[in-house]
Amino acid sequence: MSFFKEYRLTDATTFKTEIQGEGYGKLVNLKDHEETKFALTESMTCPAGHYRIEIYVANLAGLPCAYVQGKIIQSDASWQASNFLGEAIDVGTSRYFDQVDQNPMQFVYTHELRQALKNETVNGGTLLDFGHDLTAKTRIAFNQGFRSVTLCYGESRTEALDVQDTYLKHQIREKNDPFGTYNEATQTYTTKLRAFRYIYLPGIQNLDDLGTLKVDFEFVKFPKISEFSAADKQLTQIWQISDRTLRLCSGIFFIDGVKRDRWVWAGDAFQCYAMNRYDFFDKELVERTILGLRGELDIKQHLDTIVDYSMYWLIGIEDYYETFADKHFLDVIYPKMKRLIDFALEAVDERGFIHERKGDWIYIDWADFDHQGPLCAEQMVLARALQSVVKIFTILDKNVAPYESLYQKLRVNIDKYYWDSQKHAYIDSYASGKHQVSRHANIFAILFDYVDQKRAQEILEHVLRNPEIAAINTPYFKFWELEAFAKMGEYQTILTTIKSYWGGMLESGATTFWEYFDPNEKGAARYAMYGDKYGKSLCHAWGASPLYLIGRYLVGLKPTKPGYQTFELAPQLALLGDFKGKFPISATGDTVSLEVQRNKLTVKATKVGGSIVVADKHLEIPVDKELVITMK
Amino acid sequence: MSFFKEYRLTDATTFKTEIQGEGYGKLVNLKDHEETKFALTESMTCPAGHYRIEIYVANLAGLPCAYVQGKIIQSDASWQASNFLGEAIDVGTSRYFDQVDQNPMQFVYTHELRQALKNETVNGGTLLDFGHDLTAKTRIAFNQGFRSVTLCYGESRTEALDVQDTYLKHQIREKNDPFGTYNEATQTYTTKLRAFRYIYLPGIQNLDDLGTLKVDFEFVKFPKISEFSAADKQLTQIWQISDRTLRLCSGIFFIDGVKRDRWVWAGDAFQCYAMNRYDFFDKELVERTILGLRGELDIKQHLDTIVDYSMYWLIGIEDYYETFADKHFLDVIYPKMKRLIDFALEAVDERGFIHERKGDWIYIDWADFDHQGPLCAEQMVLARALQSVVKIFTILDKNVAPYESLYQKLRVNIDKYYWDSQKHAYIDSYASGKHQVSRHANIFAILFDYVDQKRAQEILEHVLRNPEIAAINTPYFKFWELEAFAKMGEYQTILTTIKSYWGGMLESGATTFWEYFDPNEKGAARYAMYGDKYGKSLCHAWGASPLYLIGRYLVGLKPTKPGYQTFELAPQLALLGDFKGKFPISATGDTVSLEVQRNKLTVKATKVGGSIVVADKHLEIPVDKELVITMK
Structure with a gap:
């Protein structure tokens, strides 16, 4: 260079x-x-x-x-x-690297030495509880020099105590192995980085005999910007635990979960972008994730091998621009957008439908779709991605005609081939003859405004509120299902679901939100996934979506021009009761704050452009001084 | 992976x-x-x-x-x-890495400690002469501890003694600097790798006062396979110095020159492939150079930025196959061939002519071409590259139709637009109206068989033998000019030119062959190039082409089926007189040897498939026993 x-x-x-x-x-x-x-x-x-x-x-x-x-x-x-x-x-610059002795290839983390909050003797061993998931290195300072010891990590108490089957077990037998190192001078053994809430040391009745055990919590300290508390203590707690979950999954990139996979998945990241808006509003983190996911210009497979994940990546650029309004970044990313959409379109047939090629994965969700022939939900996501491509390319003054016309054709054919008027729903497959209805395509149809009010009502009645249609079980798709309810004005459903679904996790002892939650699963079965007894991630970014659902739909904050040049607050006052909140409205620290105490609403912002909608009235939000509205 | x-x-x-x-x-x-x-x-x-x-x-x-x-x-x-x-x-493997403690990212060189052959006091300093160019680290073992000293490197004596202007000067003032390191224990200073024949130490009257100076010669030890000596001592010496020059420029890759640029240039490398056939026949070195030049699949500019160099890279694959007949390597390189030719063809007009795009360099040679509009020689090279593409793609059973038809169109249009019947020559440009004739396009026309016998004779008379057409001054193009003469059966011209041109360098004191030689330049002016007083490289791979010219045309060895499955010797007995030679005919050590002593020719080979042409008779070359032919 x-x-x-x-x-x-x-x-x-x-x-x-x-x-x-x-x-x-x-x-x-x-x-x-x-x-x-x-x-x-x-x-x-x-x-x-x-x-x-x-x-x-x-x-x-x-x-x-x-x-x-x-x-x-x-x-x-x-x-x-x-x-x-x-x-x-x-040139590229980074605010994390402003000292001459820093190496930009070594990301600077914040470190915090923590001790267990609780120390318990179980089955002749010691169980340490750190209160919630952490990503940390374990340091054992031995009293009397090095000795063999086994660490059984657990996101749950059940997992840590399951010495046989815990997902991560470290049998320290030698002073130096690939998973840790021993310092002779300080008699301290330090492990590799692991994610856990609990550590169980089998056979160690009294930890003091061994030495002291601390963990070096490693994280990126994103600033505390948002605040939310409501008279409803459970809702407040859900917001706080969502915030903790997202922060634990945010570092150099948005990763899926701390124990597993510690990977950047484009679909998961796409939801994080939305949550980020209502939490710490970090622009660089979004940019790093977008760039990191896409890699070099030339492309040989879909992001994470998943076709829909490539589409979310494209839609994510539109979301990025709406959030940060940085046209410079669009210039940088444009060639990679173009190459990706063109790569995807190589698998499109004459109807505009995208097919699965060898090595492609049509994912959408962990659900039993009728996968014969092209899948309806995938076509919806392709159409939405084409809209993002057209929107961004238009801003950059590029040719959009082929994408625009493909989009139009695709929309017509989605309705023609997948809408089943007898089922009042979009079906998974027109090729199989099974007419199977899943929630997913129907959720997208509402979310993307691909149906009129009449058809939306049919979907609401025959799919979303129909208990015979298989329920959504991942917080990942719960996110979009709730957004679809929001689109239909069903804010009560959002609140109720947040309280029952995420509240259900709290009742199951969650201190961070999970990858998957089925209220019917009990005991150790709750922790199994992918055929592994403890395969489920209990601190999973997509579990944090109440941050977004509360901020976007209950508090009702949204940008109305890119980069929050103008923005709107439309709080669901009747649902929230007394509450207090503060949310970011720029990447440079601007916020809007509001508080409701009985019949008094107080709102202020640190920058111009805001308006608040209360009882169908639009009022301008003043800058650096409070607007007080007294409600009847 | x-x-x-x-x-x-x-x-x-x-x-x-x-x-x-x-x-x-x-x-x-x-x-x-x-x-x-x-x-x-x-x-x-x-x-x-x-x-x-x-x-x-x-x-x-x-x-x-x-x-x-x-x-x-x-x-x-x-x-x-x-x-x-x-x-x-x-998987890829390499014969250089067969030990477990080797790291394939560290190429294994052979090292040889050398002392100067001659040590002379000049202008109050010491001049060391190592006999010929070396690529080496200098080691000074100080008698009485570290002291400041200046090293003036020179490929020529003139350069080394020119303390002010030498191309590479190292003023050692501190024990450790970016250009060297000092070992306290051995009191030895070791420099970075430099190429030089001479080192001058100004101010050091007696080297023994300072200590001892040795140089650590670093090279890849390619086996000694070929041999050539003739009754003509000058020709023998030209062959030996060519061999030295090529070896010095051969390592991980074929580089252009040892002092400058130490770079892999596709055009230069292409000529090295030809020389390699008649010297140490290293297959991996050719493969590494082909792969190294091309880099990753996606391509954004021509190789070394030069359009013709991309073309030689493509032609080089055909040459590779003819030499080694390794279809497996063709499979590996095919996607990169296809992407490169398609990239090149983006700049082709409706006549099939390739144009210069922004950032492209239409080079051909250091010569004054009429560069207005597309250049004729460039079109010739494009046509030849298309032939290689068609040939290799056919072997791989790929679609060749578009390349074949473009080639046909291009050939027709080259003749239509560039052949000037009044000049009896191809002109540089049809766009300028100047009708300028350079040798280059005309050389290619003969070399690539793009003209019939009649037109070839016209070119011979009106261009190649016409002193009014600017002479070729680079050994690089001299190579092809002589090949064109060979095509016309003008073997005497080859011998005469080798003796005068390369012999001229010998008379100028060359111990390795140069980048450029103009017999009219005298004194220090001979060493200048690119506006730099000592910019000329005096050990330049393309200077070694007598290896090929002698082997291919005077000894007359060539494969007649890919990989020397069959091969032919057609020695120019009348020109060579008594001589002795041995040449490789496989990558696994097979050779063919021949010797002429007065009227007796002895020939043998280590493998089947050979024939020798003597007095228009084709005789089979026996394996592991001698065929003796007595000539009238």
């Missing part, structure tokens, strides 16, 4: 460059085009005049990057970069 | 795996599909039965690779690999 910037200097000025990799500098006098190479080991002085500073960096094992220090000449977002292919682009 | 292989075992067997990166193993019982994960830190035992061994390796900073040791289970070319995209492929 080369990094460069022009300077017009009235006096000579000195600067020093640190790089990651190998490289050199070049000083180009833009008057006579004389070039001076210089080594980066020492300070360099740029004389008065019109110069371009060029820093060349090669790094085959990581990120080529540079840090320039000087009174005038300094690295910042105004520099440009080139890899010698095509036009130069603006 | 995953590496895997199936075994059917009658007894249990143990193996141990070393990897570069992080990973784990999996043992899959192919009867009951039970999977057992295992750590790679310890030996693993595979039970009797039908199993698949899977080794998973992740390496973000280099090559993911594995080395499996065991009595039965061992890594070799029979394993397969997958990056989880598409079909599995055969």
Whole structure:
């Protein structure tokens, strides 16, 4: 890479460059085009005049990057970069890396040493309870030097105590193994990073005999921006535990869960973008996740191999723009959007329907779909992705005609082939003749505004409120099912479901929200998934969707122009009762706060553009002072 | 990556795996599909039965690779690999890496400590002469501890003594700097790798006062296979110095020159492939160079940014197949061939002519072409590349129709637009109206068989033998000019030119052959290039082409079926006089030897398929015994 910037200097000025990799500098006098190479080991002085500073960096094992220090000449977002292919682009910068001794290949985490909140002797061993899931390294400081010990990790008490079958067990037998290291000087053994709430040490009756055990909790400290509390204590608790769950799953990227898979899945991440808006509103985290998911320009398979996940990635760009209104990022991501949609469209037939190719996975949800021929829900998601493509490409002034016309054809054919007027529902497959109805395609139809009011009512009655249609069991799709209810104005259903479904997890002892919850499962069976006794993740990002559902539909906050240039609050006052909330409305720390105490509503914002809807009236939200509304 | 292989075992067997990166193993019982994960830190035992061994390796900073040791289970070319995209492929292996403690990211060089052949006091300093160019680290063992010293490197004596302007000067002022390191224990300073014949130490009257200076020559030891000596001592010397030049420029890849650029240029490399056939016949070196030049599948610019260099890369694949007949490598390289030709064809107009796009470089040679509109020589190279594409794709049973028809159109239009019957030559440009004739397009026309005998004669007379047409000054194009003469049966011209042009370099003191030679340049001017006083490379691979010209045209060896399945010798006996030669005819060490002493020709080969043409008679070359022909 080369990094460069022009300077017009009235006096000579000195600067020093640190790089990651190998490289050199070049000083180009833009008057006579004389070039001076210089080594980066020492300070360099740029004389008065019109110069371009060029820093060349090669790094085959990581990120080529540079840090320039000087009174005038300094690295910042105004520099440009080139890899010698095509036009130069603006350099990337990160607010996490502003010190010269930092290496951008080593993400800076916050560390917190924690002790167990509870220490209990069970079955002749010691059970430690840290209160909720953590991602941490375990440190054992031995009293009398190293000795063998076994750590049984558990997200649940049941799992930790199941010495035979716990998902993560570490039998420390040697001082150094691939899963940990021993420090002779401090007599301390430190494990690799693991996620757990409990640690059980079988055979250790008294931990003090062994030494002390602390865990080094490793996380990214996103600022505390949002607040929410309601007279309904359960709802308050659901919001808090959702917040904890999302934070634990947020780091360099939005990952799915802390124990498993610790992976960036595009569908899961897409829901995190929505939650992020109502929690810590981190712009870089969304950008990193979007970029990380997509990888290099050339593409050979769908994101995470899942066709629908590629589609959510595309829709996620629209969501990104609506949230942050950063057109610069759209420019950066555009080639990757175009290549991805074109890759997807290679599997589209003459009706516009997308098919499964070898190696593709048509997922949608953990549910029993009729997968014969193209699946209806997949076509809905493709149509929605095409809308995002058209919207973003239009902003970037690119040709949208082929995507627009395919979208139109697809919409017509979805209705023609999948709508079953006798079932009053979209069916999974037109190819099988089974006319199976699942909730998913019907949820999307409402969510994406693909049905008129009449058909939406049919779906509500014959699918969403029909107990004979298999229920949604993942919080992942529960998210969209509840959004569909919201679209239909069924806010009471949202509140009731949040309280029963997420409340049900709380009653089952959850201190973070789960990957999957079926109220009918009892005992250890609740923890099984994917054929593994403890395969279920008990701290799963998509479990945190009440953050979004409460913020977006009960508190009723949404941007009405990209980047919250204008925004609206439409709280469901009758449902919430007394409550208090604060939510972000920009990536630079702006917030809107509101509080309801009996018949008094107080609202204020730190920036212009807000309006509040109360009793069908739109009132402007004042900046840095309170608007008090007294309700009848 | 995953590496895997199936075994059917009658007894249990143990193996141990070393990897570069992080990973784990999996043992899959192919009867009951039970999977057992295992750590790679310890030996693993595979039970009797039908199993698949899977080794998973992740390496973000280099090559993911594995080395499996065991009595039965061992890594070799029979394993397969997958990056989880598409079909599995055969693993790559390398004969350079057959020891468990080797890291395939560190190429193994041979080292040889050398002392100067000559040590001379000049201008109050010491001048060391190592006899010819070397790529080496300089080691100074100080008598009385570290002291400042300056090293002025030179490929020529003139350069080394020019303390002010030498291309590479190293002022050692500190014990450790980016260009070297000091070992306190041995009081030895070791520099970075540099290429030079001479080192001048200004101010050091007596080297013994300072200490001892040796250089650590670093190279890949390709076997000595070819031999050539003739009664003509100058011709023998030209062959030997060509061999030295090519070897110095051959390592992990074929590079252009040792001092400058130390870079893999596709055009230069293409000529090296030809020379390699008549010298050490290294198959892996050609494969590494082909792969290294092309990089990843997706392509954004031409190889080295040069359009013609992309074309030579394509033609080089045909040359590779003709030399080694390895269809497996064609399978590997096919997607990259297809993507490259398709990328190139994006810049082709309705006549089939390729144009220069922004960022493209239409090079052909260091010569003054009429560059207005598409250049004739470039169209010739495109046509030739299309032929290679058609030939290779046909072998691989791929669709060649679009390439074939474009080739036909292009050939017709080249003749229609560029042939100037009044000039009896192809002109550079039809767009400018200048009708400028350069040698290059005309050389290609003969070389690629694009002209009939009549037109070839016109070109010979009006271009190649016409002193008014600017001469070729690079050995690079001299190569092809001489091949064109050979095509016309002008072997005497080849011999004469080799002796005058390369002989001219010898007379100028060359001990390796140069990047560029103009007999009219005298003194220090001979060393200048690219606006730099010592910019010219004096050890440049393309300078070694007598290896090929002698072997291919004077000795007359060529394969007549791919991979030398059959081959032919047609020596120019009248021109060579008494001579002796041995040349490779396979990548596994087969050779053909011949010797002429007065009227007796002796020839033998180590494998079948050879024939020798003497006095228009074709005689079979016997295997492992001599055929003696007595000539009238």
